[in-house]
Amino acid sequence: HTDPSTANQVTGMWILTQALKKVGIDTMYGLVGIPVTEFAYIAQGEGIRFLGFRHEQQAGMAAATHGFLTKTPGVLLTVSSLGFLNGLTATTNATVNCYPMIQISGSSERPPIDLMQGTYEGLDQLNIAKPLVKAAYRINRPEDIMTGVVRVYRAAVSGRPGGVYLDITTPCLGAVMDRAAAEATLYTPVDTCPPMIPSQTSVARAMQLLASAKKPVILLGKGAAYAQIDDKIKKFVESTGIPFYQMSMAKGLLPDNHPLSANSMRSAFMEQSDVVVLVGARLNWLLSRGHGKWNPAGKFIQLDIDPEEIDINRQIAAPVVGDLESSIDAMLAALPSYKLSMDPEWVPYIQSQSKLKNEKFMQRFVAQTVPMTHWSALSAVRKVMAQNPDVILVNEGANTLDDTRDAIDMMLPRHRIDCATWAIMGMGMGSAVGAAVATSKSVVAIEGDSAFGFSGMDFSTACRFKLPVTVVIFNNGGIYNGIGQNLGKDGDPAPTTLNVNARYDKLGDAFGAQTYYVTTPDELEKALTEAIASKKTCLIDVQLAADSGKESGHIGYLNPATLFPVN
Ligand code: ADP
Numbered sequence: 001h002t003d004p005s006t007a008n009q010v011t012g013m014w015i016l017t018q019a020l021k022k023v024g025i026d027t028m029y030g031l032v033g034i035p036v037t038e039f040a041y042i043a044q045g046e047g048i049r050f051l052g053f054r055h056e057q058q059a060g061m062a063a064a065t066h067g068f069l070t071k072t073p074g075v076l077l078t079v080s081s082l083g084f085l086n087g088l089t090a091t092t093n094a095t096v097n098c099y100p101m102i103q104i105s106g107s108s109e110r111p112p113i114d115l116m117q118g119t120y121e122g123l124d125q126l127n128i129a130k131p132l133v134k135a136a137y138r139i140n141r142p143e144d145i146m147t148g149v150v151r152v153y154r155a156a157v158s159g160r161p162g163g164v165y166l167d168i169t170t171p172c173l174g175a176v177m178d179r180a181a182a183e184a185t186l187y188t189p190v191d192t193c194p195p196m197i198p199s200q201t202s203v204a205r206a207m208q209l210l211a212s213a214k215k216p217v218i219l220l221g222k223g224a225a226y227a228q229i230d231d232k233i234k235k236f237v238e239s240t241g242i243p244f245y246q247m248s249m250a251k252g253l254l255p256d257n258h259p260l261s262a263n264s265m266r267s268a269f270m271e272q273s274d275v276v277v278l279v280g281a282r283l284n285w286l287l288s289r290g291h292g293k294w295n296p297a298g299k300f301i302q303l304d305i306d307p308e309e310i311d312i313n314r315q316i317a318a319p320v321v322g323d324l325e326s327s328i329d330a331m332l333a334a335l336p337s338y339k340l341s342m343d344p345e346w347v348p349y350i351q352s353q354s355k356l357k358n359e360k361f362m363q364r365f366v367a368q369t370v371p372m373t374h375w376s377a378l379s380a381v382r383k384v385m386a387q388n389p390d391v392i393l394v395n396e397g398a399n400t401l402d403d404t405r406d407a408i409d410m411m412l413p414r415h416r417i418d419c420a421t422w423a424i425m426g427m428g429m430g431s432a433v434g435a436a437v438a439t440s441k442s443v444v445a446i447e448g449d450s451a452f453g454f455s456g457m458d459f460s461t462a463c464r465f466k467l468p469v470t471v472v473i474f475n476n477g478g479i480y481n482g483i484g485q486n487l488g489k490d491g492d493p494a495p496t497t498l499n500v501n502a503r504y505d506k507l508g509d510a511f512g513a514q515t516y517y518v519t520t521p522d523e524l525e526k527a528l529t530e531a532i533a534s535k536k537t538c539l540i541d542v543q544l545a546a547d548s549g550k551e552s553g554h555i556g557y558l559n560p561a562t563l564f565p566v567n
């Protein structure tokens, strides 16, 4: 009954497809069912690539990663109620991380929802989404579809990017319109992500402070990576000669082994820097909110697109509010008019200390322990990744996250995707698929065994779409490790205990992946090298010792109390 009866009629689903194409959407991630199945078929038929997942949260993680890597919104399609809620976790995560993403969800007809009478998968989705996302809208009429799509697109991608929700009711998806009238509603919006030029006053204030700095440092965040102005960032760092530190997902913006890298000098610059330049990085919990070790007399310059980000934890002496390209352009243009006064000992100090710290750090990779520890396993992984710098690294876990971040140097921008600002678990398979689809590059996902559990079934999605994704599972048999103590009923596992003997490679076999089970660093090096070269979907079960890894990795201090002595 929702089919157009003549060739001169079209449905809301067709209009939605055309509207998405008008704003440039060519890929959609999702999981279909009533009421969005026909829409997915139509979109696929009209040339929008559709990647069907096994769980909406992972489809959403894929869309978010797609958004981060391409600077255009990734799109997630979900069904009503539970599908919507499952996907909303990823849209919320995208909002926290400033990734542009659009979740489109089918929803029930309004009358029973508004009278709270209950209906098939009934839920007042728009109101639930609102507090968790950057913006949320509902389309009730087919003639409003184009407007709705343009609004979510603009909201997702302009200003500070974020996750945006678009609710479209079942009657609207099925509504019939005359083709000519429908076509007349379609248009391509102009200037969807306009430059936001910083004021000259703010640039001058920042440059003056920078010029006065004796021991400055530049902090590059994932906003800087997102902006895709890699050459300009490089020029800013190199022409000022100021040491830089890269937040996790900014790693590779400049190569981690760059001579000005202060990546291993975090405590030193926190304590000693008199001027800190935040470039697309928030002074949030990951940076002790500007307190703790930070020099209380230090001053901050902050380049950010969001005026409300300024002064949220500590005074920012010189905010430069604008899009990063415009702000860096303005700072670079002003640079010749200022004379920097950096302490001539500062960079040599950072460099000599970095050298010592890095040499000490390298000792962790010497012992080829079997059964493997995180470090002996990473000794193999770091060799292979150094041979394959253009592979995108997806990474989550506790110890697996912290140790891999420290162990693997990134050489290229936007090649590291992790659980980011919210520090969540359960993004691995979705982000791996999104990264592979958005870039056509090979992906290696290094996953803790617990982390993999949140999204494991969507390894099958990478297999079905034949993506060059290799999943490496560090199996130490538990959350943090596999030696948790059971304080309760005999025979039950501890809250943190999984299964150190689980053979995740056999799970890969079920979906036709190329799989490996490795027990030594040599085997791991060989398997990972072969897996990446194959360009196939691969899974490597890395057998670790159950006692490798400590509670909560590097952030054990966040636990309210320590139950067991930290090892
Ligand atoms: P990290 O975790 O790497 O420090 P955050 O997500 O905390 O990164 O911070 C990124 C910051 O970058 C956010 O405050 C966001 O507003 C900002 N940002 C994102 N895109 C741009 C852009 N194009 N121009 C300027 N700032 C941006």
Ligand code: MG
Pocket: 221, 247, 281, 282, 283, 284, 286, 421
């Ligand atoms: Mg940050």
